[in-house]
Protein backbone atom coordinates (compact mmCIF):
# COMPACT_ATOMS: atom_id res chain seq x y z
CA UNK A 1 0.00 0.00 0.00
CA UNK A 2 2.80 2.36 0.94
CA UNK A 3 4.52 1.80 -2.39
CA UNK A 4 1.29 2.47 -4.23
CA UNK A 5 0.72 5.70 -2.34
CA UNK A 6 4.25 6.88 -3.04
CA UNK A 7 3.92 6.16 -6.74
CA UNK A 8 0.59 7.93 -6.72
CA UNK A 9 2.22 11.07 -5.37
CA UNK A 10 5.05 10.97 -7.88
CA UNK A 11 2.71 10.42 -10.79
CA UNK A 12 0.25 13.10 -9.83
CA UNK A 13 2.74 15.86 -10.62
CA UNK A 14 3.66 14.34 -13.98
CA UNK A 15 0.10 13.86 -15.14
CA UNK A 16 -1.05 17.39 -14.38
CA UNK A 17 0.33 18.90 -17.57
CA UNK A 18 -1.44 16.29 -19.67
CA UNK A 19 -4.70 16.87 -17.85
CA UNK A 20 -4.36 20.64 -18.14
CA UNK A 21 -4.25 20.49 -21.93
CA UNK A 22 -7.72 18.99 -22.09
CA UNK A 23 -9.38 19.55 -18.74
CA UNK A 24 -9.21 21.85 -15.73
CA UNK A 25 -6.28 21.10 -13.40
CA UNK A 26 -6.69 18.62 -10.56
CA UNK A 27 -8.24 20.04 -7.43
CA UNK A 28 -5.96 21.80 -4.95
CA UNK A 29 -5.32 20.17 -1.58
CA UNK A 30 -8.43 20.09 0.57
CA UNK A 31 -11.37 17.85 1.27
CA UNK A 32 -12.08 15.75 -1.79
CA UNK A 33 -15.79 15.15 -1.86
CA UNK A 34 -17.33 12.67 -4.30
CA UNK A 35 -21.05 11.94 -4.22
CA UNK A 36 -22.33 8.39 -4.71
CA UNK A 37 -25.60 7.51 -6.40
CA UNK A 38 -27.24 4.09 -6.12
CA UNK A 39 -28.67 2.92 -9.46
CA UNK A 40 -29.17 -0.78 -8.61
CA UNK A 41 -28.27 -3.08 -5.70
CA UNK A 42 -24.94 -3.84 -7.37
CA UNK A 43 -24.38 -0.67 -9.42
CA UNK A 44 -23.44 2.77 -8.13
CA UNK A 45 -22.17 5.96 -9.74
CA UNK A 46 -19.45 8.20 -8.28
CA UNK A 47 -20.84 11.34 -9.82
CA UNK A 48 -19.14 14.09 -11.74
CA UNK A 49 -19.56 17.80 -11.39
CA UNK A 50 -19.42 19.84 -14.56
CA UNK A 51 -15.82 20.54 -15.62
CA UNK A 52 -14.87 24.15 -14.97
CA UNK A 53 -14.60 24.44 -11.21
CA UNK A 54 -11.12 23.08 -10.45
CA UNK A 55 -11.79 23.00 -6.72
CA UNK A 56 -14.65 20.51 -6.98
CA UNK A 57 -14.08 18.74 -10.30
CA UNK A 58 -13.12 15.14 -9.58
CA UNK A 59 -13.39 13.79 -13.12
CA UNK A 60 -16.08 11.91 -15.04
CA UNK A 61 -18.95 9.75 -13.80
CA UNK A 62 -17.52 6.45 -12.50
CA UNK A 63 -19.68 3.32 -12.56
CA UNK A 64 -19.05 0.94 -9.64
CA UNK A 65 -20.26 -2.55 -10.62
CA UNK A 66 -20.16 -5.14 -7.82
CA UNK A 67 -19.82 -8.69 -9.15
CA UNK A 68 -19.35 -12.04 -7.40
CA UNK A 69 -15.60 -11.84 -7.93
CA UNK A 70 -14.90 -8.19 -7.22
CA UNK A 71 -15.63 -4.64 -8.24
CA UNK A 72 -15.32 -3.26 -11.76
CA UNK A 73 -14.90 0.50 -12.16
CA UNK A 74 -15.78 2.26 -15.40
CA UNK A 75 -13.25 5.11 -15.45
CA UNK A 76 -11.36 6.31 -12.37
CA UNK A 77 -11.42 10.12 -12.28
CA UNK A 78 -8.60 12.69 -12.06
CA UNK A 79 -5.18 11.98 -10.57
CA UNK A 80 -5.21 12.74 -6.87
CA UNK A 81 -8.77 11.49 -6.34
CA UNK A 82 -7.92 7.78 -6.00
CA UNK A 83 -8.27 7.61 -2.22
CA UNK A 84 -11.61 9.44 -2.39
CA UNK A 85 -12.80 6.93 -5.02
CA UNK A 86 -11.62 3.98 -2.91
CA UNK A 87 -13.27 5.35 0.25
CA UNK A 88 -16.63 5.66 -1.53
CA UNK A 89 -16.38 2.16 -3.02
CA UNK A 90 -15.59 0.78 0.46
CA UNK A 91 -18.71 2.51 1.80
CA UNK A 92 -20.90 0.16 -0.30
CA UNK A 93 -18.92 -3.11 -0.55
CA UNK A 94 -16.09 -5.06 1.09
CA UNK A 95 -15.06 -6.58 -2.23
CA UNK A 96 -11.75 -5.54 -3.80
CA UNK A 97 -11.49 -3.54 -7.02
CA UNK A 98 -10.32 -6.10 -9.57
CA UNK A 99 -10.96 -4.42 -12.93
CA UNK A 100 -10.97 -0.92 -14.43
CA UNK A 101 -12.49 -0.11 -17.83
CA UNK A 102 -11.19 3.16 -19.32
CA UNK A 103 -13.82 4.56 -21.70
CA UNK A 104 -11.17 6.76 -23.33
CA UNK A 105 -7.75 8.30 -22.84
CA UNK A 106 -8.41 11.57 -21.00
CA UNK A 107 -6.89 12.20 -17.59
CA UNK A 108 -10.24 12.80 -15.90
CA UNK A 109 -11.18 9.18 -16.79
CA UNK A 110 -7.79 7.44 -16.41
CA UNK A 111 -6.11 9.48 -13.66
CA UNK A 112 -6.00 6.78 -10.99
CA UNK A 113 -5.04 3.64 -12.92
CA UNK A 114 -1.72 3.89 -11.04
CA UNK A 115 -3.40 4.33 -7.64
CA UNK A 116 -5.24 1.02 -7.94
CA UNK A 117 -2.05 -0.82 -8.81
CA UNK A 118 -0.63 -3.15 -11.40
CA UNK A 119 -2.60 -6.20 -10.18
CA UNK A 120 -5.91 -4.75 -11.38
CA UNK A 121 -7.04 -5.73 -14.88
CA UNK A 122 -7.35 -2.62 -17.07
CA UNK A 123 -9.52 -2.85 -20.18
CA UNK A 124 -9.89 -0.36 -23.04
CA UNK A 125 -10.29 -0.10 -26.79
CA UNK A 126 -7.02 -0.70 -28.65
CA UNK A 127 -6.92 2.90 -29.92
CA UNK A 128 -7.30 4.19 -26.38
CA UNK A 129 -4.30 2.17 -25.28
CA UNK A 130 -2.33 3.78 -28.13
CA UNK A 131 -3.55 7.24 -27.10
CA UNK A 132 -2.76 6.61 -23.42
CA UNK A 133 0.77 5.47 -24.25
CA UNK A 134 1.45 9.01 -25.54
CA UNK A 135 0.54 10.56 -22.17
CA UNK A 136 3.29 11.49 -19.71
CA UNK A 137 1.29 9.71 -16.99
CA UNK A 138 1.88 6.36 -18.72
CA UNK A 139 5.50 6.70 -19.83
CA UNK A 140 8.47 4.68 -18.60
CA UNK A 141 7.79 2.67 -15.45
CA UNK A 142 4.20 3.82 -15.52
CA UNK A 143 3.49 1.92 -18.73
CA UNK A 144 2.44 -0.91 -16.39
CA UNK A 145 -0.78 1.05 -15.74
CA UNK A 146 -1.76 1.02 -19.41
CA UNK A 147 -4.63 -1.27 -20.42
CA UNK A 148 -3.71 -4.94 -20.00
CA UNK A 149 -6.58 -6.09 -22.19
CA UNK A 150 -7.78 -4.46 -25.41
CA UNK A 151 -10.42 -5.21 -28.04
CA UNK A 152 -11.35 -4.00 -31.57
CA UNK A 153 -15.13 -4.02 -32.18
CA UNK A 154 -16.95 -5.78 -29.38
CA UNK A 155 -16.09 -7.91 -26.40
CA UNK A 156 -17.70 -9.27 -23.26
CA UNK A 157 -16.27 -9.63 -19.76
CA UNK A 158 -17.69 -12.02 -17.18
CA UNK A 159 -20.90 -14.02 -17.54
CA UNK A 160 -24.50 -14.23 -16.40
CA UNK A 161 -25.62 -11.34 -14.21
CA UNK A 162 -22.01 -10.14 -14.00
CA UNK A 163 -21.54 -9.82 -17.77
CA UNK A 164 -20.30 -6.53 -19.19
CA UNK A 165 -20.45 -5.80 -22.94
CA UNK A 166 -18.00 -3.36 -24.50
CA UNK A 167 -18.74 -1.80 -27.89
CA UNK A 168 -16.73 0.32 -30.28
CA UNK A 169 -18.59 2.12 -33.08
CA UNK A 170 -15.95 4.48 -34.48
CA UNK A 171 -14.46 7.90 -33.85
CA UNK A 172 -16.14 10.70 -31.94
CA UNK A 173 -14.83 12.25 -28.73
CA UNK A 174 -11.51 10.43 -29.43
CA UNK A 175 -10.51 7.54 -31.70
CA UNK A 176 -11.12 4.92 -28.99
CA UNK A 177 -14.39 5.54 -27.16
CA UNK A 178 -15.92 2.49 -25.49
CA UNK A 179 -19.63 2.14 -24.71
CA UNK A 180 -20.09 -0.06 -21.63
CA UNK A 181 -23.34 -2.02 -21.19
CA UNK A 182 -24.45 -3.94 -18.10
CA UNK A 183 -27.08 -6.12 -19.86
CA UNK A 184 -28.60 -7.67 -16.72
CA UNK A 185 -29.21 -4.18 -15.33
CA UNK A 186 -30.13 -2.49 -18.63
CA UNK A 187 -27.64 0.31 -17.99
CA UNK A 188 -25.25 1.96 -20.48
CA UNK A 189 -22.18 4.10 -19.67
CA UNK A 190 -21.35 6.30 -22.67
CA UNK A 191 -18.14 7.93 -21.47
CA UNK A 192 -17.76 11.32 -23.15
CA UNK A 193 -19.62 10.27 -26.31
CA UNK A 194 -22.53 11.78 -24.35
CA UNK A 195 -20.84 14.01 -21.81
CA UNK A 196 -23.38 16.81 -21.48
CA UNK A 197 -26.27 18.53 -23.25
CA UNK A 198 -24.03 20.87 -25.20
CA UNK A 199 -21.71 20.77 -28.21
CA UNK A 200 -19.57 17.62 -28.30
CA UNK A 201 -15.86 17.89 -27.52
CA UNK A 202 -13.97 16.28 -30.40
CA UNK A 203 -10.32 15.79 -29.43
CA UNK A 204 -8.67 15.78 -32.83
CA UNK A 205 -5.21 15.27 -31.29
CA UNK A 206 -6.48 11.89 -30.09
CA UNK A 207 -8.31 10.99 -33.29
CA UNK A 208 -11.65 12.51 -32.30
CA UNK A 209 -14.05 13.61 -35.04
CA UNK A 210 -17.12 15.86 -34.92
CA UNK A 211 -17.84 14.70 -38.49
CA UNK A 212 -18.00 11.04 -37.42
CA UNK A 213 -19.62 11.73 -34.03
CA UNK A 214 -23.33 11.53 -35.05
CA UNK A 215 -22.73 8.43 -37.18
CA UNK A 216 -20.98 6.69 -34.28
CA UNK A 217 -23.88 7.48 -31.95
CA UNK A 218 -26.34 6.29 -34.61
CA UNK A 219 -24.61 2.90 -34.71
CA UNK A 220 -24.84 2.68 -30.93
CA UNK A 221 -28.57 3.46 -30.94
CA UNK A 222 -29.21 0.96 -33.76
CA UNK A 223 -27.30 -1.86 -32.10
CA UNK A 224 -27.76 -1.46 -28.34
CA UNK A 225 -31.46 -1.67 -27.49
CA UNK A 226 -31.51 -3.30 -24.06
CA UNK A 227 -31.04 -0.13 -22.00
CA UNK A 228 -33.24 1.88 -19.61
CA UNK A 229 -30.65 4.11 -17.93
CA UNK A 230 -27.75 6.02 -19.45
CA UNK A 231 -24.73 7.10 -17.41
CA UNK A 232 -23.25 10.03 -19.35
CA UNK A 233 -19.65 11.23 -19.11
CA UNK A 234 -20.22 14.26 -16.93
CA UNK A 235 -23.92 14.99 -16.32
CA UNK A 236 -26.78 13.58 -14.23
CA UNK A 237 -28.29 10.24 -15.31
CA UNK A 238 -30.12 10.22 -18.64
CA UNK A 239 -32.63 8.09 -20.55
CA UNK A 240 -32.34 6.41 -23.98
CA UNK A 241 -34.64 9.20 -25.23
CA UNK A 242 -32.10 11.79 -24.07
CA UNK A 243 -29.39 9.86 -25.91
CA UNK A 244 -31.47 9.84 -29.09
CA UNK A 245 -31.99 13.57 -28.78
CA UNK A 246 -28.25 14.06 -28.33
CA UNK A 247 -27.54 12.04 -31.47
CA UNK A 248 -30.00 14.27 -33.34
CA UNK A 249 -28.36 17.36 -31.85
CA UNK A 250 -24.89 16.30 -33.01
CA UNK A 251 -26.23 15.43 -36.48
CA UNK A 252 -28.05 18.77 -36.76
CA UNK A 253 -24.98 20.64 -35.57
CA UNK A 254 -22.77 18.85 -38.12
CA UNK A 255 -25.04 19.55 -41.10
CA UNK A 256 -25.50 23.16 -39.95
CA UNK A 257 -21.72 23.64 -39.67
CA UNK A 258 -21.15 22.12 -43.13
CA UNK A 259 -23.74 24.47 -44.66
CA UNK A 260 -22.28 27.51 -42.89
CA UNK A 261 -18.80 26.61 -44.05
CA UNK A 262 -20.00 26.25 -47.64
CA UNK A 263 -21.66 29.68 -47.32
CA UNK A 264 -18.33 31.17 -46.28
CA UNK A 265 -19.42 32.04 -42.73
CA UNK A 266 -16.82 32.33 -39.97
CA UNK A 267 -17.05 29.93 -37.04
CA UNK A 268 -18.07 32.85 -34.83
CA UNK A 269 -20.90 33.89 -37.15
CA UNK A 270 -22.02 30.28 -37.54
CA UNK A 271 -22.08 29.86 -33.76
CA UNK A 272 -24.11 33.04 -33.28
CA UNK A 273 -26.77 31.74 -35.66
CA UNK A 274 -27.15 28.29 -34.09
CA UNK A 275 -30.26 27.94 -31.94
CA UNK A 276 -30.30 25.33 -29.13
CA UNK A 277 -33.77 26.25 -27.85
CA UNK A 278 -35.52 23.42 -29.66
CA UNK A 279 -33.52 20.87 -27.65
CA UNK A 280 -34.55 20.34 -24.03
CA UNK A 281 -32.13 21.84 -21.53
CA UNK A 282 -29.23 22.35 -23.92
CA UNK A 283 -26.44 24.86 -23.38
CA UNK A 284 -24.37 26.63 -26.00
CA UNK A 285 -21.03 26.88 -24.18
CA UNK A 286 -19.31 24.26 -26.33
CA UNK A 287 -21.09 24.77 -29.64
CA UNK A 288 -18.34 27.01 -31.02
CA UNK A 289 -15.69 24.40 -30.27
CA UNK A 290 -17.70 21.75 -32.10
CA UNK A 291 -18.30 23.98 -35.13
CA UNK A 292 -14.60 24.87 -35.22
CA UNK A 293 -13.73 21.18 -35.07
CA UNK A 294 -15.95 20.52 -38.12
CA UNK A 295 -14.34 23.45 -39.98
CA UNK A 296 -10.82 22.23 -39.13
CA UNK A 297 -11.67 18.70 -40.14
CA UNK A 298 -13.21 19.59 -43.51
CA UNK A 299 -10.73 22.19 -44.67
CA UNK A 300 -7.84 20.97 -46.74
Ligand SMILES: [Zn+2]
Nearest residue numbers: 104106173192
Ligand atom coordinates in the same frame (compact mmCIF):
# COMPACT_ATOMS: atom_id res chain seq x y z
ZN1 LIG B 1 -12.95 13.11 -22.29
